[in-house]
Amino acid sequence: MKSILTDRVVKILKDHDFSVCDCQSIQSCFDIFAKKEKVLLIKILMNIEGLTRASAMELKFASIALSGAPLLIGERMKNANLRDGVVYTRYGIHAFTCSTLRYILDEISPLIYSVRGDYVVNVGSELLKNLRTDAGMTMQELADELKISKQSIYRYEHSGVIPLNIVSELLVFFEDFNESDIKFKNNIFNEQKAGEKNREEIKSEIIAGHLTDLMKKVICEFNHIGFSTTSLNAPFDILAEEEEMVFTVVSNDLRTLKKKIKIVRKISDMTGSYKICVSEKKQDVDIFIIKPDELKEIGNSKELLKLLIDG
Structure with a gap:
């Protein structure tokens, strides 16, 4: 089961002194956020063919924004088991087994990788x-x-x-x-990098079909005060970027907010980024919360960041 595999990956990362945030309690383009010297955004799928192009683009974009490496860990590809010690690729993202992750962290680099079935x-x-x-x-x-x-x-x-x-x-x-x-071709944990043009191309492939009216309103207000925004299927609903990065959770449902905020707080602490919750209802949550109408009154991005620092 996916939860068992996720727990195994979390244990391996912790055994190698990574700070780990387990995101499997919510739907997200990554299931694990981990940081040591490098940031890793890991998607867990029993069958790596289950990673769609749209989800891969979201994972890549989040990795670029967070200066991390996107990874895919699973057990099968189509009807065949993945081989330990072999690195596969799915939409340009390195994919391998849980055991291979341990080999890499123990600096026993895989000698073999799979290219178009060879x-x-x-x-x-x-x-x-x-x-x-x-x-x-x-x-x-x-x-x-x-x-x-x-x-x-x-x-x-x-x-x-x-x-x-x-x-x-x-x-x-x-x-x-x-x-x-024999040497491995690439550093598997190289952070996902992209020029501005490639970054925008990846962003253009992200499907914003999950946007609620409230999210659309928040994106509009963020753009108005000078932020670049991207909606993601992640613990944070909107990634707002200017000089600083703001993880934004948007919902009127308290249960959803609490699940996401618990994860976003940890990722924010691990990355030193800002966090905010936007809701039309009064919510009892432990991060800075603002209503859309209050957001509309903010003049620019620096004013919002000052509110987050003071709040």
Whole structure:
């Protein structure tokens, strides 16, 4: 079950000294928010094929805004189990098993990753060329030995990315080549970065179908006082950004507010960001709360931030 898998991931992260916020009590594009040296936004799905493009874009955008790395952890892909030690990709997001997460945190980096259904490894862009030239072989000669095309050798040498079955043959063929020469292609925990154009492209793919009339009103008022806003399926309903970031929870339902606010408070403390609740009703909650009509009276973003600091 998803809850059991989520609990396992939370335990692994805590065992490795991460501060962890478990978000599984609400619907969200990420189920775990974790921070140590790096910020991780983790989606948990038993079958990673269940991650839709829309949810992936929300996860990516949240990761960009929070300078974090989006991750997907699951157990299956279609009808097959995910292999431990293998990193998969879903809409550009690294995906792997719970055990693989532990390998990575223990700095036993995965040697294998999956690309379009093939298992490949990265030996570095110079290694294969050096092995071939040291052996006095041409590309064509090596291609003939491996029973592949010269173009394949050219591609492997320039990218450093080689199918697993070819690597097995190279390990036998070249005495100076061993498994310690195999490196993982990317730093899995690299934060999600994007230029302004790419950021806006990702934002444009986020479907705002879950917006209530109240949320639309709040977005309008935030934009009016100078904030850039994005509605997300997350613990915070609206991410408002200017010089600072404001996690905004919007609802008239007290039960929903309390669930979300409990999580938003923790994420806010972990990131040093501001938090606010907007509701048309008087609510007994433990963060700064404002009504839409009161928000309308605020002149600019700095005035709102001062209210949050003083409040």
